[in-house]
Amino acid sequence: MTPASLTRQNVEKDTATLVFSGDWLLTSDLPGLAAVLESLNAEPRAQRIAFDTASLGAWDTGLVATLVALRRDAEAAGIAVDDTGLPEGARRLLSLAFAVKEREGARRGPQHTRLLARVGEQTLKALGGGRALLTFTGDVVLSLGRFFRGKATYLRTDVVQHIQEAGAEALPIAGLITFLIGMIFAFVGVMQLEQFGVGIYTADLVAIAMVREMSPIMTAILMAGRTGASYAAQIGTMKVNEEIDALTTLGLNPIDFLVTPRVLALILMMPMLSLYGSAMGILGGMGVGLIMLDISLVQYVQQTIEAVSLNHLWGGLVKSVVFGSLVAMAGCQQGMACGGSALAVGQATTRAVVMGIVLIVMSASLLTIIYINLGI
């Protein structure tokens, strides 16, 4: 392969003849235009550009792209371009590239927004998002009213399906995670409490932590990543496919049909998952406690039963109901607000998970404060 080269000759006065030689392929090492352009702009200025391609070898887009850039710059500088010296194919491609005039105002460079403007935009967007969530909550509450008065249209099989997905199918992963969390709590408890000779209180620590806080929060975060994301993706894809429009044109309310069954399924399943998670956590803790402490199974169980009051249990269950509704609402709201492209579905899913987890943590803090004030 002969290397590509580009040189300028002045055969006639006022005319710059550009000599292309060698192979002008995308894969070859192409010379840049900078030197030639500089010489064109230098005095005395050329009025015309001609081409000499007698020693040009193979060529492809590598050549034509260079010619296009050259011609655009030459025209901008008011220099005429005579393309008769070019190979026939290159000439036709060049005129094809310039056949359609650039649309006035269509060109735009990379867009820069000032920092302050960007902060403002983001703030407005966040406020808008908050309002959208409130409006959506209102819609869902109204829809729940219709649901319980038997006026909402939905598919019973859909509800069963959602309950299955958010409940039974989440059992293995929810069980595994809460079991391990119970073990971790027990390790920490044994290490610290043994120093004071009250290792038996590990049972209290594990049981109360799991029932009151850890199981509701961990199962909720798990469901935000699992079910909340899947709600956003399902509804978002339906939006992209115009399936939601199809519902609306038939006079079916998409909130009644798609959102309420999902929200109800999660509200119903979350406390059960939390209860199951508590049991698994206590089991995990018990394993560690029995191995590391010198106590019997009966003692540990007895201690656990005495530690957990009904208040702890109710407190945990109320939390999980709140978390469940928040996760489902975040998922469905992001799905319904999804834009019209595959990219938008991905963004909706991400936002659903982030929003779900933020809402869980915020409401968990709020509920803890309320519980403390109520003395629960």
Add this chain to the structure above:
Amino acid sequence: MTEPHITVRDLTIAFGDFVVQRDLNFTVNRGDVFIIMGGSGCGKSTLLKAMIGLKTPASGDIYYREAPFWASDEADREQVKRRFGTLFQAGALWSSMTLAENIGLALGQYTDLSQRQIREVASYKLMLVGLAGFEDYYPSEISGGMKKRAGLARAMALDPEILFFDEPSAGLDPITAKRLDDLILELRDTLDTTVVVVTHELASIFAIGNNSVFLDADTKTQLATGHPRELRDHHPDMGVRNFLSRGEAEATSA
């Protein structure tokens, strides 16, 4: 015969401050196959969305028979919408339901038919569009052309007075597109349905359309309304004639 069925008066549709089309005025008569045409991105589909109640217009209104659509309250609008059937661009079948369930949903909602009767109606509608035997298939299991036909079967579920089509032949091979065109004409003739079609497929436009409106993306308004063949041969605007003859109007009329 020429009883106005849909009348669009001074309609302007916009996204926020961005006007898509303004000052639209045209009439669709009963039994028409009415074509909404224009170049890509001129707002054809958005106009359709305004007509079927998915997009609130910025100003103006659409009258079904004599009743205003957007000026009436939501309950009335729901009543009017129930007499529509819509075929969306890619069919928009509900992916979690079988074809029979897709068609049956509206029937279960708005009629007192038993489950068995609903299934029979769904089978019959599927047979009409050439999908006999596909009742228990899910949308993901059939081809794009079949999805469109199934979408048409769903749109026809409640024997609508007006059928709306959004780009029915886009993405279909010529034979399938032709069959869909024939089907549209057949439905118009046998069921006396008014048909509104958004398309820019010339073959379809001339094969089925007997009335039309031409939307222009640059001036953002309608340039012409009337029979597509009339517009192609006699309309004063070069853009309209060019569009309807694949850019060959200049040669004949200049």
